[in-house]
Amino acid sequence: MRLRNIPGSREEIARSRYVIHEDVMKEKRGRWKEVFGNDHPLYIEAGMGKGRFITEMAVRHPEYNFVGIEKYSSVLLRAVKKREEQPELENLLFLRMDAEELPEVFGTEEAAGIYLNFSDPWPKDRHAKRRLTSREFLARYDKILAKDGRVEFKTDNRGLFEFSLEEAKESGWIVEACTFDLHNDEEMMRENIMTEYEERFSRMGEPICKMIIRRERPFGADGA
Numbered sequence: 121m122r123l124r125n126i127p128g129s130r131e132e133i134a135r136s137r138y139v140i141h142e143d144v145m146k147e148k149r150g151r152w153k154e155v156f157g158n159d160h161p162l163y164i165e166a167g168m169g170k171g172r173f174i175t176e177m178a179v180r181h182p183e184y185n186f187v188g189i190e191k192y193s194s195v196l197l198r199a200v201k202k203r204e205e206q207p208e209l210e211n212l213l214f215l216r217m218d219a220e221e222l223p224e225v226f227g228t229e230e231a232a233g234i235y236l237n238f239s240d241p242w243p244k245d246r247h248a249k250r251r252l253t254s255r256e257f258l259a260r261y262d263k264i265l266a267k268d269g270r271v272e273f274k275t276d277n278r279g280l281f282e283f284s285l286e287e288a289k290e291s292g293w294i295v296e297a298c299t300f301d302l303h304n305d306e307e308m309m310r311e312n313i314m315t316e317y318e319e320r321f322s323r324m325g326e327p328i329c330k331m332i333i334r335r336e337r338p339f340g341a342d343g344a
């Protein structure tokens with residue numbers, strides 16, 4: 121999602137109490153419990169766009185903490201504006217950053233789960249590493265996810281979805297659940313929250329794919 125650059129968006133974001141400033145976000149590594157003031161499990165959405173999904177998750181789940189990540193200021197600003205209308209939410213913060221930097225901002229096993237919704241497809245082979253479900257990104261998630269943590273990924277893009285399933289298997293992740301038609305899958309639709317892109321594509325009649333993956337960690341294999 122590339123919105124028109126909004127002049128001043130970077131400065132406005134820097135002033136927001138809901139955005140952890142870029143200059144200090146790496147200091148929070150391993151200390152997100154202190155940031156939220158509780159030890160609730162922490163969930164991250166990478167590439168959240170305008171933030172509808174993660175904001176609704178935060179509303180529905182006050183027992184969890186949420187951090188939404190977005191690369192572009194003009195897009196993040198939309199999420200911040202929506203966040204400002206819900207000051208009663210105490211469990212939702214945002215970061216303007218590239219998801220590549222996740223392991224520098226979150227510590228080992230600090231995340232209970234990661235959501236990826238309608239991630240950019242990067243169709244050219246030479247850009248495969250930029251896809252948020254590439255093996256390079258899965259290795260980053262591996263560093264910050266709790267042992268039993270899951271990555272949940274939704275997309276309308278069948279090619280990207282098939283690539284993602286392959287990357288997960290090649291990287292030793294287990295596909296716990298998978299559908300090529302989420303909106304007709306009663307089990308996987310339970311508790312579904314529509315993202316902005318999901319609404320747009322499903323209205324156009326496009327089937328939505330979803331997978332939930334976790335790492336293969338046989339009991340005791342990592343010495344735990």
Ligand code: SAM
Nearest residue numbers: 121167168169190191218219237238315316317
């Ligand atoms: N998740 C939203 C949804 O489902 O409606 C937005 C989907 S939009 C296609 C993808 C978003 O991910 C864009 O806002 C883009 O700026 C952001 N994004 C892409 N690559 C990113 C990265 N490496 N780190 C952080 N955000 C990223």
